[in-house]
Amino acid sequence: MSQAAIEAEAENESASAQEARQAYRKIAWRLLPFLFLAYAVNSIDRINISFAKLRMAQDLGLGDAAYAIGTTAFFVGYILFEIPGNLYMQRVGARATLTRIMVLWGLVTMLTCLVSTPTQLYVSRFALGVAEAGFFPGVILYLTYWFPSWKRGLVTSIFFLAGFVAGMVSGPIAGIIMTALDGWHTFKGWQALFLIEGIPAVLLGAFAWFWLDDQPAHVKWLSERQKAIVIANLRNDEAHGAPQDTSLRTVIRDVRAWLPGIVFFTIYSGTNTVAYWMPSLLQGAGVHDMHRIGLVSSAPYVIGALAMYLIGRSSDRWLERRWHLAATMFTAALGFLLMHLLSAHLVLSMICMAIGAGACLAAVPVFWTIPPAYFSTRAAAAGIALVSSVGSLAALLSPMAVGAIRVSTGSLYFAFDLIGAMLTVGAVVVLAGIPARALRERRT
Template sequence: MPFLCLCFVICWLDRVNISFAHLQFKNDLNINDASFGLIVGALSLGCLIFDIPGTLMLEKYGAKKTITRVMILWGIATIGTAFARTTGQFYIFRFLLGAAEAGFFPGVILYLTYWFPTAWRARISSRFIIAIGICGIVGGPLASWIMTHLNDVGGFRGWQWLFIFTGILPLIIGFIAWFWLDDRPEQARWLTKDEKRLVLQLLNDDKGQAKENGKDSLFKALKDYRVWVIIISYVLTIICTGNVVNFWAPSIIKESGNISLGSVGMLSSLPWTIGVVAMLIVSRLSDHYQERRWFFAGGVISIISALVILPFVLHNAVYTVLTLVLMSSGYLVATAIYWTIPSQYFSEKSKAGCIALVSLFGQLGQILVPAFIGYLKNQTGSITSALHFVTVFISLGLILLLAGIPGNTLLKK
């Protein structure tokens, strides 16, 4: 789990480093907010096309080969982004980054089901998704330090050094993954025979107790309206929130007062620090009570509350950061709890394809939502109107999941 978390930290850093780089290259290259929204979404277009094949490849070829390939390719794509000079070139490199990364997140969610029974899923998911929080904690200060202290060193701007440095990391980790990861418990060199037998017995018992929903293939699963409820609610809640906290938070903080680039990095880490603690606590409680829907709802309600408050405090740095604390905490809690729902609802035979399908539609949302936010911000000069729309979307997503997924569909016999 620590190694998978490290992989995801680096993955997420490569995804969101553009939110800090944008603070500098938007002036260097004359790129407006609407174009930036499209650049952010270009990554998801690559994921959209290759997410399902990437996840199915992990199921077929194993985590060792898949994660090694993914990390090396996305390191190359990230380094390439440092040399983009036009909006079109940014589109290309971000698309290539998405294509390289495709299948990583849903693949790991699937991979975890090979190792841990249902009753452990929330806390295990949180230990993987904690990477988003860790990236938020260290990513901001790291990005601002690189962009400030390495600016114009060797003829490269600070934002270019940011892409180069964060691209070298996955190249190194990718080679380590080949020697570190085991595809299944029975192949683990670090487990004794008795430990392997125990783990496999727990997993077999878990499969035997799982509630059968008649979805023994991906095509049959797609006829179940609840599968679409799970997918659509993911786009409306997790994806919409993620676009605000991951890609626009640095700009929101910077515009809330006369704040330097270095201070933006430090202030952006505070919401994630508190959010990580909240996620770990709530995930453990979710496993203890074996309740998913209402713990997920609690996280989403925190997000909605923050979005209602944020437009009124955008010009006060202290209140803005505190509101982002509430939003980031809700986002991490909701994300960790959410991924227990599809992995618990889908059958073993359809699980890989369905989880990939959730991620695929999430990538579609990642294309549309940042472009939508960027367009409204560019047209109005403020992010306020976009926040109002996002609040409505998230509220609808929560209502849809609570109404469409009854609690008894996630229980064991």
């Protein structure tokens, strides 16, 4: 090949790379701000019960065991409808699915302000799980329609950053609402919390119908050349994965499909325990002021947000997922185990809790780069939903386990010991059960 031909080819490759960067920049600015905001609202609406519990427990006669049942009821509804919801999204599209989900969960959150007995709370939380089912795995699947595997580390981290932002602000916001609006229009503080925090989801759901597009092929805000580049990269991703049947039955029968679910189960056990029991742990440690509980509760999310961003960038740079994830999980396990050992020293124990919780939260986005690369594009909907459902079993079981441990021992520290041990097992499964060659990732 002549020097002129080599230079011309290099120039064409440079132009294509520039077009690709512009295309993905457009996609990111179009989709990620909305999905970021939606996930932040989703996280706030899911965990606001942990703050409402501090005031509603007396009004409803809600003990720790009953509270655990209430948090568990949410995940019963969520798990039952999660896989059908993800498969249904493939039929009707992301726009219609996300619109329906957000409007319904917002309405259910608002109506929770009317509960007056533990049974009514159980029904409300179950209904919220049904309404919300499919949102999280649906968004993970939706991102695979737009971004190739080698871009998903940072993209997924940006999406998950919303959960950390929600964790940072949910406590202070809850403290302000429950204090300032206690007695507002005869509503108690915890009732005002549910009513006000359900409104944004309804508004975002209505906006989603006009803003989201199902696939890149027919959008008007990308040029034809940009569409071709995006679609070619996605097809290249699919071509390098082993063919897999799309049926749910086939995915369920494949033992390998359960391994990511087991890992997510251990991670979710940690994040769920942090989200639902950290305010109670702080209160039990002697912190009773709502504003202070809210502020201290935000510390793990600050640590997790920073760690998540750095891990996401490093994971994309080296195109390596397994060791990044395992190291993060080992760090979280160590933090939780040291928290109990240092329980006599409140400040040191809370620092260990913040590190453990932050690392556990930071493990989530790097984990979710693995399932889309582990399953072929055709099996992604069933596979991702299966992984999310298996992981969500942790959210079903961990509140009951933590509640039982709290009742039998009078301390939450033993529950975090259990979480630390589970995270250690999960990290070993990542390294031993999911070989690097099973992840179909390459740069294009």
